[in-house]
Amino acid sequence: xxxxxxxxxxxxxxxxxxxxxxxxxxxxxxxxxxxxxxxxxxxxxxxxxxxxxxxxxxxxxxxxxxxxxxxxxxxxxxxxxxxxxxxxxxxxxxxxxxxxxxxxxxxxxxxxx
Amino acid sequence: xxxxxxxxxxxxxxxxxxxxxxxxxxxxxxxxxxxxxxxxxxxxxxxxxxxxxxxxxxxxxxxxxxxxxxxxxxxxxxxxxxxxxxxxxxxxxxxxxxxxxxxxxxxxxxx
Numbered sequence: 001x002x003x004x005x006x007x008x009x010x011x012x013x014x015x016x017x018x019x020x021x022x023x024x025x026x027x028x029x030x031x032x033x034x035x036x037x038x039x040x041x042x043x044x045x046x047x048x049x050x051x052x053x054x055x056x057x058x059x060x061x062x063x064x065x066x067x068x069x070x071x072x073x074x075x076x077x078x079x080x081x082x083x084x085x086x087x088x089x090x091x092x093x094x095x096x097x098x099x100x101x102x103x104x105x106x107x108x109x110x111x112x113x
Numbered sequence: 114x115x116x117x118x119x120x121x122x123x124x125x126x127x128x129x130x131x132x133x134x135x136x137x138x139x140x141x142x143x144x145x146x147x148x149x150x151x152x153x154x155x156x157x158x159x160x161x162x163x164x165x166x167x168x169x170x171x172x173x174x175x176x177x178x179x180x181x182x183x184x185x186x187x188x189x190x191x192x193x194x195x196x197x198x199x200x201x202x203x204x205x206x207x208x209x210x211x212x213x214x215x216x217x218x219x220x221x222x223x224x
Contacts, residue, residue: 004156033212035214040122040216041216042203042214042215042216042217043157043203043214044214045212045214048212090156090157092157097207097211097212098145098207099145099162099164099207100145100207101147101159101162102147102149102157102159102205102212104149104156104157104158105156106155106156107155107156
């Protein structure tokens with residue numbers, strides 16, 4: 001089954017404790033991205049990757065890191081989480097930018113206290 | 114700069130009546146446009162997409178949208194609402210290196 005998986009689905013952590021949210025897709029997609037969803041703000045892109053070893057900032061990259069060492073995986077790293085990073089996070093993948101459907105993961109709800 | 118504006122943050126309709134969710138885009142050229150739906154506690158699912166092949170686009174679950182260049186609009190419609198349509202809907206623009214999400218419209222279905 002074609003899918004994007006994220007782990008964990010729910011995470012409660014404390015300020016400053018490094019964490020990683022994993023994202024994996026099995027569709028051989030070149031393009032992957034991370035979004036955060038906040039009430040009233042819709043989805044905002046954090047980082048995206050056009051292919052292996054190619055990443056770029058989205059609209060809200062501050063406080064986040066990503067890496068793309070393999071085509072299927074695109075982890076999101078919070079080196080020192082802060083309460084303003086409490087949000088719902090989605091990973092997505094597609095064949096590319098432009099007229100391509102994005103496939104979304106189920107989401108990760110992160111709470112930073 | 115490209116932008117996507119969803120004109121209503123909430124829309125309420127009675128079951129069986131038509132649905133209209135409005136989306137305007139701002140771009141110097143025709144972008145690719147999408148509508149996604151997000152049911153409670155779920156990820157986003159593609160409803161339909163416009164990629165310049167046809168201005169009237171049909172999607173899943175009876176939804177359709179019409180691209181109107183003169184009005185820079187891409188409104189989502191459905192002839193008859195069903196309770197299962199209650200969800201949040203996102204209009205998304207995509208061109209070159211930018212993907213722009215509208216802020217979403219929450220659709221409420223009244224019994």
